[in-house]
Amino acid sequence: MTHTSTVPARQPARTSRLRSHGRWARLRRTWLGPALVAPSFILLAVFVYGFIGFTVFISLTQRWNPFNRDTTLRGDALGNYADLFSTPRFQADLRNTIVFTLLFLVASVAIGLVLAILVHHVVIGRAFFRSVFLFPYALSFIVTGVVWRWIFTPQTGANLLLKATGVSGAYASMTGKPLQPDWITDHRVAGELNGVLEPIIPGGTFLHTQVGIPLALIPVVIAAAWQLGGFAMAMYLAGLAAIPDEVREAALMDGAGPLQTYRKVILPMLRPVTLTTVVILGHVSLKIFDLVYAMAGSGVGFSTDVPGIFVYEQMFRALHYNAGAAASVVMLLLVCAVVVPYLARTYAREDS
Amino acid sequence: MRRTPLWLAALTAVTALTATACGGGSAAGGQKTDKVEVFSWWTSGSEAAALNALIDNFKKANPGVTVRNAAVSGGGGSNAQQVLQTRLVGGNPPDTWQTHPGKAMGEVVDNGLALDLTDVYTVNKWNSAMPKPLIDAMSRNGKVYGVLTGVHRGNVLWFNKKVLAGAGIRVGDHLSRQEFDRALDKLRAKGKTPLCLGDKDIFASAEVLENVLVGRLGAAGWERLVEGRTHWSDPDVRAAVKEYTGLLDRVNSDHSALTWDQAVKRMADGGCGFNTMGDWAYGELLKDGKRDGKDFGYVPFPGSENVFVTVGDVFVASASSDNPDLVKKWIASVGSKESQLAFNKAKGSTPVRTDVDVSSLGSYQQAAAQDFRHKTLVSTLVHGEATSPGFQQAFFDAVNQLNSNKDIDAFVKALDGAARK
Numbered sequence: 162m163t164h165t166s167t168v169p170a171r172q173p174a175r176t177s178r179l180r181s182h183g184r185w186a187r188l189r190r191t192w193l194g195p196a197l198v199a200p201s202f203i204l205l206a207v208f209v210y211g212f213i214g215f216t217v218f219i220s221l222t223q224r225w226n227p228f229n230r231d232t233t234l235r236g237d238a239l240g241n242y243a244d245l246f247s248t249p250r251f252q253a254d255l256r257n258t259i260v261f262t263l264l265f266l267v268a269s270v271a272i273g274l275v276l277a278i279l280v281h282h283v284v285i286g287r288a289f290f291r292s293v294f295l296f297p298y299a300l301s302f303i304v305t306g307v308v309w310r311w312i313f314t315p316q317t318g319a320n321l322l323l324k325a326t327g328v329s330g331a332y333a334s335m336t337g338k339p340l341q342p343d344w345i346t347d348h349r350v351a352g353e354l355n356g357v358l359e360p361i362i363p364g365g366t367f368l369h370t371q372v373g374i375p376l377a378l379i380p381v382v383i384a385a386a387w388q389l390g391g392f393a394m395a396m397y398l399a400g401l402a403a404i405p406d407e408v409r410e411a412a413l414m415d416g417a418g419p420l421q422t423y424r425k426v427i428l429p430m431l432r433p434v435t436l437t438t439v440v441i442l443g444h445v446s447l448k449i450f451d452l453v454y455a456m457a458g459s460g461v462g463f464s465t466d467v468p469g470i471f472v473y474e475q476m477f478r479a480l481h482y483n484a485g486a487a488a489s490v491v492m493l494l495l496v497c498a499v500v501v502p503y504l505a506r507t508y509a510r511e512d513s
Numbered sequence: 514m515r516r517t518p519l520w521l522a523a524l525t526a527v528t529a530l531t532a533t534a535c536g537g538g539s540a541a542g543g544q545k546t547d548k549v550e551v552f553s554w555w556t557s558g559s560e561a562a563a564l565n566a567l568i569d570n571f572k573k574a575n576p577g578v579t580v581r582n583a584a585v586s587g588g589g590g591s592n593a594q595q596v597l598q599t600r601l602v603g604g605n606p607p608d609t610w611q612t613h614p615g616k617a618m619g620e621v622v623d624n625g626l627a628l629d630l631t632d633v634y635t636v637n638k639w640n641s642a643m644p645k646p647l648i649d650a651m652s653r654n655g656k657v658y659g660v661l662t663g664v665h666r667g668n669v670l671w672f673n674k675k676v677l678a679g680a681g682i683r684v685g686d687h688l689s690r691q692e693f694d695r696a697l698d699k700l701r702a703k704g705k706t707p708l709c710l711g712d713k714d715i716f717a718s719a720e721v722l723e724n725v726l727v728g729r730l731g732a733a734g735w736e737r738l739v740e741g742r743t744h745w746s747d748p749d750v751r752a753a754v755k756e757y758t759g760l761l762d763r764v765n766s767d768h769s770a771l772t773w774d775q776a777v778k779r780m781a782d783g784g785c786g787f788n789t790m791g792d793w794a795y796g797e798l799l800k801d802g803k804r805d806g807k808d809f810g811y812v813p814f815p816g817s818e819n820v821f822v823t824v825g826d827v828f829v830a831s832a833s834s835d836n837p838d839l840v841k842k843w844i845a846s847v848g849s850k851e852s853q854l855a856f857n858k859a860k861g862s863t864p865v866r867t868d869v870d871v872s873s874l875g876s877y878q879q880a881a882a883q884d885f886r887h888k889t890l891v892s893t894l895v896h897g898e899a900t901s902p903g904f905q906q907a908f909f910d911a912v913n914q915l916n917s918n919k920d921i922d923a924f925v926k927a928l929d930g931a932a933r934k
Contacts, residue, residue, distance in 0.1 A: 226598075226620070227598040227599070227601045227602040228598075228601060228620035228621055228623075228624045228626065229620055229623070229624050230602075248910075249910075249914055249923075249927075250910050250913075250914075310770065313770075314767055314770040314771075315766065315767040315770065316767055343766065343767070344770075345769075345770055346766065346767050346768070346769045346770050348769075348916075348917040457769075457770075458713045458714065458769070459715065459913060460769060461769045461913065461916050461917045462913060462914055462916065462917020462918060463910075463913060463914070463917075464917070473591075474591075474906060475906070476595075477591050477594045477595045477598065478591055478594065478902060478905070478906050479902050479903045479905070479906030479907075480620065480901075480902045480903060481903055481906070
């Protein structure tokens with residue numbers, strides 16, 4: 162159907178209908194929409210917002226758990242949160258989440274962009290490469306975790322490769338020590354900032370963990386970027402396809418080389434794609450659980466622990482539902498901190 | 514005409530959703546059934562075989578009864594815990610479920626969720642057939658709320674005979690702490706990893722520390738510590754923690770990437786001399802085709818010769834079961850001599866009844882049964898029997914921190930704080 166044929170034909174029909182069942186139609190016009198969305202609104206209200214509210218409530222109670230449904234609130238209203246932020250483990254979790262998210266976003270966006278540009282310009286086998294790079298995305302995090310755990314265990318995988326290729330030996334002849342990193346079992350924290358942070362922030366010695374980059378997290382970042390780099394590539398491929406050829410031609414006419422075209426024209430045009438990718442991957446990374454659980458667990462000294470694992474253990478092992486709920490609320494706030502500015506931006510643009 | 518289906522669809526959707534939302538709670542009726550739902554986390558080879566032995570014995574004695582095996586696998590029981598807790602909140606508990614004695618089952622009993630089983634004990638005269646400390650660990654105010662299927666011993670030191678012989682180490686029927694230290698040093702001098710550890714799940718580290726503590730403090734000292742009568746800042750406790758950090762310097766560097774069974778396997782394959790783990794490791798060793806006494810040997814963990822650290826598995830019954838009489842029959846069947854023997858034969862643990870003839874069990878199990886009857890029994894912290902689940906988690910977290918920073922002061926302070934909560 163085309164516009165020209167339907168619009169004039171339908172107009173009279175609608176008016177005649179309106180006239181014949183005026184009241185019914187008006188009722189339908191005002192209430193049909195709300196009636197249709199009402200079920201989903203009710204479900205959302207109960208099963209999403211209701212339970213978020215319940216979790217917030219539990220996070221304020223003394224000791225609610227399934228065996229003992231005691232709903233007494235804590236005397237010090239935010240006591241569970243205060244306890245939470247003072248435990249070394251949760252401090253390590255927050256550090257890990259922030260470090261992991263930053264490294265992971267940079268890595269997967271970079272991988273995605275480079276792959277997308279390569280695939281976009283490859284003429285032969287474009288579909289093949291696109292599928293190959295997108296395949297990891299189809300795997301579950303548990304599978305990825307198990308495989309990469311094997312690769313990054315010191316006695317297997319990567320270290321055997323270093324030995325077999327002679328890299329380890331060559332390194333030994335230079336430094337006297339073979340190159341056999343500890344990978345996911347390394348519990349050192351690089352670039353420690355405690356000495357810098359503690360004097361600045363009032364309140365002094367509240368840090369019970371080292372603030373820096375836990376080295377054991379890097380293999381986890383590699384595994385995560387391997388899995389989601391393909392997703393970023395797909396986003397960028399769509400973005401690249403949406404850039405009209407005229408733009409490239411115009412840049413060429415103005416005398417820009419390929420590098421300059423990318424730097425000055427294409428990359429700025431891809432900025433909305435980057436933003437979307439960062440928001441989607443950002444919330445994946447903030448609530449990550451399964452990959453870390455399968456690959457590294459909590460790690461020595463909680464070097465790879467994340468809030469998700471903390472919540473799971475506090476709730477189902479320790480029966481500290483209130484501490485678990487408080488940690489969940491903190492996770493929710495972290496995700497909000499990433500998503501809300503993006504949504505606000507999007508709505509602001511739609512309004513203007 | 515075109516819009517009617519939309520209305521219909523919306524109406525159907527709303528009806529369907531309302532129906533599902535309301536239907537959830539009313540499924541469990543009040544009528545008597547001849548079904549027993551048995552909930553556990555026993556799904557691995559030997560565990561499933563042991564559970565089936567229990568179920569078969571029960572069915573033989575009660576023909577016509579159906580048993581629904583609701584075992585949930587994975588996570589060392591934490592997945593099952595999650596399912597169980599959800600079902601308890603939803604008011605839909607299984608008829609009977611697996612837990613550990615002592616504090617682990619405390620919340621269930623204290624909140625009236627468990628069925629009083631005292632009469633089962635009286636009728637079957639179990640009070641004289643089972644050790645009193647273990648019955649006490651399942652009792653509140655003189656009433657018993659659970660039955661043990663069997664106990665594992667937590668404080669066992671396993672060793673690879675060939676590796677030890679290669680380093681000129683001979684082990685008798687026990688090992689003193691000094692001898693253990695010397696053996697570890699000899700292994701290191703030979704370029705061998707002295708002790709295998711696999712603590713991807715932190716309980717394995719915690720178990721090493723528990724054994725060191727039991728060995729150092731003795732049964733009475735250990736009881737005082739877990740009951741809170743001794744502080745964690747006590748000099749003896751600190752000395753034990755220091756001893757533990759000393760052991761950590763002699764374990765494989767990739768310990769946090771291995772699971773406990775991978776560590777047992779590495780010891781069995783000659784990757785190191787010793788491994789300390791509860792006697793569920795025995796089943797792992799046999800499964801790998803290793804021979805008791807030829808390839809591997811075992812002694813109580815050094816210093817803890819006179820102590821048997823019990824890791825017991827218990828069935829409790831639901832107080833809101835549709836058919837309490839039938840559930841009590843299940844409990845009676847679990848505690849019967851036949852079930853105790855069949856279950857523990859498959860699971861590699863020790864029968865709790867001291868009147869069971871164990872001569873048909875393997876040689877390790879016979880030795881363990883003898884020790885169980887003659888040594889002092891203490892309960893484990895690592896498996897949640899001696900302390901609350903909350904303290905157990907605090908202990909795990911503190912051990913994890915200790916593994917990375919070796920900071921004994923911080924460890925002691927964290928646990929003193931947790932003990933006071």
